[in-house]
Amino acid sequence: MASASYHISSLLEKMTSTDKDFRFMATNDLMMELQKDSIKLDEDSEKKVVKMLLKLLEDKNGEVQNLAVKCLGPLVGKVKEYQVETIVDTLCSNMLSDKEQLRDISSIGLKTVISELPPTSTGSTMTANVCKKITAQLTGAIGKQEDVSVQLEALDILSDMLSRLGGTLYSFHSSILNCLLPQLTSPRLAVRKRAIIALGHLVLTCSGNIFSELTEHLLAELKRNESTSTTRTYIQCVAGISRQAGHRIGEHLEKIIPLIVQYCNVEDDELREYCFQAFESFVRRCPKEMDPQIPNVMGLCLKYITFDPNYNYDNEEEEEMMETENGEDEEQESDDEYSDDDDISWKVRRSAAKCLEAIVSSRHDLLQDFYKTLSPVLISRFKEREENVKADIFSAYISLLRQTLPIQSWLHVADASGKDDVPLRMLQNQVPSIVKALHKQLKEKSVKSRQGCFSLLTELANVLPGCLADHVPALIPGIVFSLADKSSSSNMRIDTLSFLHVLLCTHQPEVFHRHIKSLLPPVVTCIGDPFYKITSEALLVTQQLVKVIRPLDKSCTFDAKPYVKDLFLGTLKRLKAADIDQEVKERAISCMGQIIYNLGDHLSTDLQPTLKVFLERLKNEITRLTTVKALTLIATSPLKIDLRPILGEGFPILASFLRKNQRALKLSTLTALDILVKNYSDSLKPPMIESVLTELPALITENDMHVSQVAVVFLTTLARVYPSCISKISSSVLAEILQLIHSPLLQGGALNAIIDFFHALVLTKAAPVGYAGLLKQLTAPIYCSGAAAAPTLHKQAYYSVARCVAALSSACPKEAPATVNQFIQDVKTPKSSSAVKVLAFLSLAEMGRTTNLSAQRELKTVILEAFTSSSEEVKSAASYALGNVSVGNLKEYLPFMLKEIGSQPKRQYLLLHSLKEVISASPADSLKPYVEDIWALLFKHCECTEEGTRNVVAECLGKLTLVNPSELLPRLKNQLPSGSPHARSTVVTAVKFTIADQPQPIDALLKGCIGDFLKTLQDPDLNVRRVALALFNSAAHNKPSLIRDLLPAVLPSLYNETKVRRELIREVEMGPFKHTVDDGLDVRKAAFECMYTLLESCLDRLDIYEYLNHVEDGLKDHYDIRMLTFIMLARLSTLCPSAVLQRLERLVEPLRATCSTKVKAGSVKQEFEKQDELKRSAMRAVAALLTIPEVEKSPVMAEFSSQIRSSPEMASLFESIQKDSASLPTSESMDMS
DSSP states (O other), rough: HHHHHHHHHHHHHHHSSSSSSHHHHHHHHHHHHOOTTTTOOOOOHHHHHHHHHHHHHHHSSHHHHHHHHHHHHHHHHSSSSHHHHHHHHHHHHHTTTSSSHHHHHHHHHHHHHHHSSSSGGOSSSSHHHHHHHHHHHHHHHHOOOOOOOHHHHHHHHHHHHHHHGGGGGGGGHHHHHHHHHHHOOOOOOHHHHHHHHHHHHHHHHHHHHHHHHHHHHHHHHHHHHHOOOHHHHHHHHHHHHHHHEEEEEEEEGHHHHHHHHHHSSSHHHHHHHHHHHHHHHHHOHHHHHGGGGHHHHHHHHHTTOOOOOTOOOOOHHHOOOHHHHHHHHHHHHHHHHHHHHHHOHHHHHHHHHHHHHHHHHOOOHHHEEEEEEHHHHHGGGGGGHHHHHHHHHHHHHHHHHHHHHHOOSSSSSHHHHHHHHHHHHEEEEEEHHHHHHHTTGGGSHHHHHHHHHHHHHHHHHHHHHOOOOOOOHHHHHHHHHHHOTHHHHHHHHHHHHHHHHHHHHOOOOOGGGGGGEEEHHHHHHHOOSSSSHHHHHHHHHHHHHHHHSSTTSSOOOOOOHOOOOHHHHHHHHHHOOOSOOOOHHHHOOOOOOHHHHHHGGGGGGGGHHHHHHHHHHHSSSSTHHEEEEEEEHHOOOOTOOOOHHHHHHHOOOOOHHTSSSSSHHHHHHHHHHHHHHHHHGGGGGHHHHHHHTTSGGGGOOOOOOHHHHHHHHHHHHHHHHHHHHHHHHHHHHHHHHHHHSSTTOHHHHHHHHHHHHHHHHHOOOSSSSHHHHHHHHHHHHHHHSSSSSSSSOOOOHHHHHHHHHHHHHHHHHTHHHHHHHHHHHHHOOOOSSSSHHHHHHHHHHHHHHHHTTTOTTTTTHHHHHHHHHSHHHHHHHHHHHHHHHHHHTHHHHHHHHHHHHOOOOOHHHHHHHHHHHHHHHHHHHHGGGGHHHHHHHHHTTOOOSSSSHHHHHHHHHHHHHHHHHHHOOHHHHHTTTOOOOHHHHHHHHHHHTTTTTTTOOOHHHHHHHHHHHGGGGSSHHHHHHHHHHHHHHHHHHHOOGGGGGHHHHHHHHHHHSSSOOOOGEEEETTEEEEEEEEEHHHHHHHHHHHHHHHHHOGGGGGHHHHHHHHHHHHSSSHHHHHHHHHHHHHHHHHHOHHHHHHHHHHHHHHHHHTTTOOOOTTHHHHHHHHHHHHHHHHHOOOHHTTTTTTGGGGGHHHHHHHHHHHHHHHHHEEEEEEHHHHSEEEEEEEEOO
């Protein structure tokens, strides 16, 4: 410590030296010292250092001054509060000095000090006191200063302070306001501008009263309209405030808008420009409040977007004639007569275009109106003469096209269609006029407008594939012009190529055949371009062109021969080059693959050398993956390309890829091998195949199901094509496959692949293991599970084994009866363990579904006996078996089952499960004769008091309705009014089971009557409301089209269910403790789940502000509901950030409360875990909120995030969440079906 202060005092001494270099070095050393964390200054040193640095600010040497200012930053954190105040006082008084250099350096000093002050949330009072000192001085300086530069600096520093520490200056807000308002009428425009910026920062943190005072003042001044110049400033100020704090200005808009509308009609272009900028900011920041004003504002935009009083567009045709005669001379003459510099009407047009873009991008619901009124006007303005304006008009139109693009989401295509076809039809009708307006411009000199045209056309082709088919002849000359134009920039060519690529991908090949002759040469030239990005884009286009020249999927009369050579040589040059960009290498390989696939028969002698190049690329680590994909493509070509020359060397290389860690490479290689074995079996030698076979066992593992599945599919191909090879390796592969079958993770595609493999394996004569052997190996673990050492299998494994057993039996029908007998014996033997019985029943179920087991007389009795077993697993397996065996023989089993359900109340639940299996798995036609009996029986049981039984009945009813929807759905509907609450809940749940995510015949009928079922959302019975919400959620998730149009009627009932009902909360006494139980919790939870689902599927139909009100309530609700609303909040911040921004203050508070709660000491472990999970979820929501652009402007959020940083517990939690989200895929979505 002593040495540090000694060192510093020696530095201070050097700072007084007459030599400027000494002063400079000493100041530099001091800065190094101050930046060390360990340094501590005693009071005396503090005083000296501060005094010295302030003196050095007036040093003659500029460099020394600069260093002294930099020292102030680290010094602030090292000295006591009163020293910081001394620094600030001196700097403020220097600001008012006569010397300009001193003023400048002092203002830099003040900014440095402000940026280093600790945030108020750390609890230090220093910041508040220092800020108050500065503010008092600054407002004085701004108010009385004659010197404009001082005023500007002071305004700048004030803005800085307000933006960073606005909340701290709470007590000064009104004096700051009184000091800033007069500056809006300052004679200097720069002062007005800075005052507007400062006001913008002030409104973020000021109280409601001050905000009202400010808006009242602005309104009064706008009404007075003293001079156009001040009116302009006030309108700019309103726009500035709205940009910074749009959510606050919302309530004053109805007074502000009429004034601004009135000023749009004043003959002053700048004023109009500011008016439109204000409108744009209102539209973006206060969409809800702007709603009634939109038609009015849109009308003004459309009027002024064509406002060009000094130019006559009518005589353009004549002008074009003149231009060709004497283009150059004319321009020089006209320069003297009239200058365009005085004409600022383009600013009005530009701001109107930007405002239109804001309206279009925020109001998806008005699409049809836009196409009616706005689209034709925008198209007519594509001829705009001012480049900047034209760019904004294009941008507005592209926005319109993007809004029209059907929303790409996980919804099935079948459901998404029919939603937005009206706007698309309207757009289709406007395509001719769009092309007419653009095609001439594609040949203009201006690169910017050509790029604009291409990006608009690209968007158009994406939104309406095929819409430009009739207009290709008009567009081709423009495309060729831009590709061949040597003067145009590389970006121009890249844009042209990417448009051409989209055009080729979205239109039929025949459209282009007439133009290949003119299109191909410039594209091939681009392949040879020295700039890699152009080459790469050109190769993509070429790949698409190859498919166009000779589409192999349909007959085509076009002769591709003349073009093959150019395409081939251009691509080959790039394929052979080793010293080019990675992207170009990959695209050259893909492009050449496509050429060989489509035109391989035209390449004659060139084919083999090219394939040899592919072999080289296969050996290179960087290009191997792309090459494998290209080879897969070539191997599938219908032209039967001769690959023999490279297979001998290529096969072992492919085999070696299966050992590599790169997953994509393994998958692509397996696909390639599969195709090669199928299509080139006669060219493969056994040693080649063996080299691959040895790699396969390692790939079959439960750690990566997808790779395992592809590997098993390849094995199946081998077993069919090369049965002899399988025998050599079967033992090791089989061991792995059996391991996989016994894994709990096996299901779906991988399981089906294994079943196919067994099927193929049993049928190959050369297989070393026959039916009996396979069966034994499959079931062994279950039969020996009685032994102590044997591992216990997961429930899923029993189903997998049963499926495989059934597959083996169907492949060897002769062996099947013996197996069935064996299983029946297993079940009858009392000694059998329950595991063996479960397997036996499941296997009988799988076999019985496809074959008729009526020969087995004992089967019925055996199954019914099992219903009384003590083991739950055996019971449910037996009920599953009864159901599936009945599917194979409805005539015998179904009447028997219905009789049993009627006469055996104790076994009812299990029998109903069997019935559910029958209804789910039987084809509709075979069930029709029994529908009436089943229907009557189910309705007898729909009022059962057991909820489990009611759910099974409901599922049976729902699935049964699908058999004959037109007759049965109305019957379900008629059951609604009658019956007890139990019956109603069963009927509503039944409807839920009729909704599937695939298109079905019942959909149209459902759409007509789902509204009646959803009326039960207002049912007096709590349980009925809960199942109605489950129905609504299922529809919103799987088939949103069913409910989209009902939302206005349904949403109020839905929102109503999110409220906490006091009357449903009761106290239960548990011994000495009182415990509260909330009966309404399940219903609320179901309601919030529905709200979450609507976000994904019907966002455009929601009033997001109303929605947010209920999310806000949920944030303060029970644990389960808070968890849900945190996830909703995270999703909302990506889907509609602007709405969330407007509500931030109300949303952040509950998050802050959750993150900073402490669990009472002595609570149980579960309570700690619960709180921990809740905090993590809340922190995820905070992390999502922080990704919203402009969120940092919100003082509430800024304060909260600094609070998180300063609390070690919250900071570490936040960091771990940041890490998690970095490793996750981008969208965090929750499946609630």
